[in-house]
Amino acid sequence: MTTKKQGTNLLYELIAEAKTYSDTIIMGRGDPDFDTPPHIVAAAKQAMAEHHAEHVPAEGILPLRKAIAERVKRINNIDVDPETEVVVTNGGQEALMLMVLAVMAPGDEIIVPEPNYNTYHDALKFSRGVKVSVPSSAETNFRTDPAAVRAAITPKTRALLLVSPNNPTATVISREDMQEFISIAQEHDLVIIADDIYDLFIYDDFKHVSTASLPGGKERTLTLNALSKSFSMTGWRLGWVVGPADLMARVKALKAATTGGTSIISQYAGLAALTGPQDAVQYMADEYKKRRKLVLDALDDMGMVYGVPQGGQFVYIDISFTGLDSADLAQKILSDQHVLVYPGAAFDKDRGQYVRMTFLQPEDKLREGLERMRVAMKNIMAVR
Numbered sequence: 001m002t003t004k005k006q007g008t009n010l011l012y013e014l015i016a017e018a019k020t021y022s023d024t025i026i027m028g029r030g031d032p033d034f035d036t037p038p039h040i041v042a043a044a045k046q047a048m049a050e051h052h053a054e055h056v057p058a059e060g061i062l063p064l065r066k067a068i069a070e071r072v073k074r075i076n077n078i079d080v081d082p083e084t085e086v087v088v089t090n091g092g093q094e095a096l097m098l099m100v101l102a103v104m105a106p107g108d109e110i111i112v113p114e115p116n117y118n119t120y121h122d123a124l125k126f127s128r129g130v131k132v133s134v135p136s137s138a139e140t141n142f143r144t145d146p147a148a149v150r151a152a153i154t155p156k157t158r159a160l161l162l163v164s165p166n167n168p169t170a171t172v173i174s175r176e177d178m179q180e181f182i183s184i185a186q187e188h189d190l191v192i193i194a195d196d197i198y199d200l201f202i203y204d205d206f207k208h209v210s211t212a213s214l215p216g217g218k219e220r221t222l223t224l225n226a227l228s229k230s231f232s233m234t235g236w237r238l239g240w241v242v243g244p245a246d247l248m249a250r251v252k253a254l255k256a257a258t259t260g261g262t263s264i265i266s267q268y269a270g271l272a273a274l275t276g277p278q279d280a281v282q283y284m285a286d287e288y289k290k291r292r293k294l295v296l297d298a299l300d301d302m303g304m305v306y307g308v309p310q311g312g313q314f315v316y317i318d319i320s321f322t323g324l325d326s327a328d329l330a331q332k333i334l335s336d337q338h339v340l341v342y343p344g345a346a347f348d349k350d351r352g353q354y355v356r357m358t359f360l361q362p363e364d365k366l367r368e369g370l371e372r373m374r375v376a377m378k379n380i381m382a383v384r
């Protein structure tokens, strides 16, 4: 007999319980399971030996800013000046906080398509900005309807958040919708905060389109990216913001005031990642494709209802057919079969009917986790 866990500590408590079993498989984790490619590690070692005492500019070393400018041109079709329009950050997380603080003043409203990455909610609280949620649902693969965004605009609206592919829904914003979001931003003079962190992981025939690459987008968009997902470098803390020089001057000032420059070791590692061989990224993208199929086939077998992941590394499942709240379902699956899925209830009170799963386990572990989940679901449904 297990007791029900509730509240904001729910996920931590589930993780703590998961650690008490020797055979737990964590199917909700958000960090890639691959090793950082060896040439990147080698570059970091070299930087340790050669550059450890250098002064680090707040905005990042110029060779890395140039490599980032080249990367966002090549992959995202965004033109930026490495001198004034790029700031290197401590991972995506710092980039996110800097963007929010650079744009939002107390009382300003920002439109946030929901569900969304939770740290945006936390960053907004610190900025004392006001989140205006625009919900979506599994029936439309969690598409955010531009008409709903338009309806949410008020005289206080300052910004619009666009995360594509999204965490946790794995939805990719189409070119048409993106252009419509830009038109709305132009009409109401909004800044767009764009998060492209999953841009290299796209499935089926979906295409990732960066906001700042479309007409009217660049001059009003701050774009975040990081190497955590694309090169499996979560712990290296290397990310960036690019955008128009006026907004970037604020991002740079905030960066200087908070953490100063980013670790020189990680910056040289990042330079090696962006300028060196790219086959590791392709390898990971291919693996995620295979794992996604494995996961979706198994979920279909279990009769699960989910938004088909268009990009990223997640699948967001609507579990309302079980009659259980996501906290109860996650608890039962964990206790019964030692598999941890992340309950939506741990992130937001409005997400009680969802759980998040990811493809971030090696294939054999994923297979075993899915088989155990199938057994747990059968046991759960048998007594309903």
Ligand SMILES: Cc1ncc(COP(=O)(O)O)c(C=O)c1O
Pocket: 030, 090, 091, 092, 093, 094, 096, 117, 163, 166, 167, 195, 197, 226, 227, 228, 229, 234, 238, 239
């Ligand atoms: C949408 C999104 N943005 C930003 C981040 C932060 O990335 P990082 O791990 O580089 O701090 C994450 C991490 O999961 C994310 O999912």
